[in-house]
Amino acid sequence: MDFITILGLFAATLTTIAFLPQLFKIWHSKSAKDVSLEMLIIFCSGVFLWLVYGIYLQALPIIIANLVTLIFNLIILWFKIKYR
Numbered sequence: 001m002d003f004i005t006i007l008g009l010f011a012a013t014l015t016t017i018a019f020l021p022q023l024f025k026i027w028h029s030k031s032a033k034d035v036s037l038e039m040l041i042i043f044c045s046g047v048f049l050w051l052v053y054g055i056y057l058q059a060l061p062i063i064i065a066n067l068v069t070l071i072f073n074l075i076i077l078w079f080k081i082k083y084r
Contacts (some may be wrong), residue, residue, distance in 0.1 A: 007062060012065030018073040023079075032080040040077045042069060 001009075026032045047070045054062030 008059070008061030009064070012061045016065050016068045016072070019069065019076070023072055023076055026076060026079045026083070030083050032076065032083050035046050035076065037077075037080055040073060040080060044077060049074060063072055 022035070026035070048065050050062060050071060051066040054060075054066055
């Protein structure tokens with residue numbers, strides 16, 4: 001792996017795990033009232049498009065980061081709907 005791919009994977013890791021505290025907070029508190037439903041829908045749509053873009057480019061950091069980020073945010077979206 002070259003330096004740029006490693007850099008991309010590291011950046012992807014940081015930006016992806018940034019959602020874990022929010023995910024755990026919602027899960028433990030059973031409340032997602034402070035999270036905007038519209039923002040989640042728009043964000044998930046954008047992340048999905050980044051995933052498609054990464055697949056097209058065959059760029060591993062983009063694919064992994066956006067796949068995991070999409071999963072985390074779909075869980076947050078599900079909590080938002082469930083704990084309404």
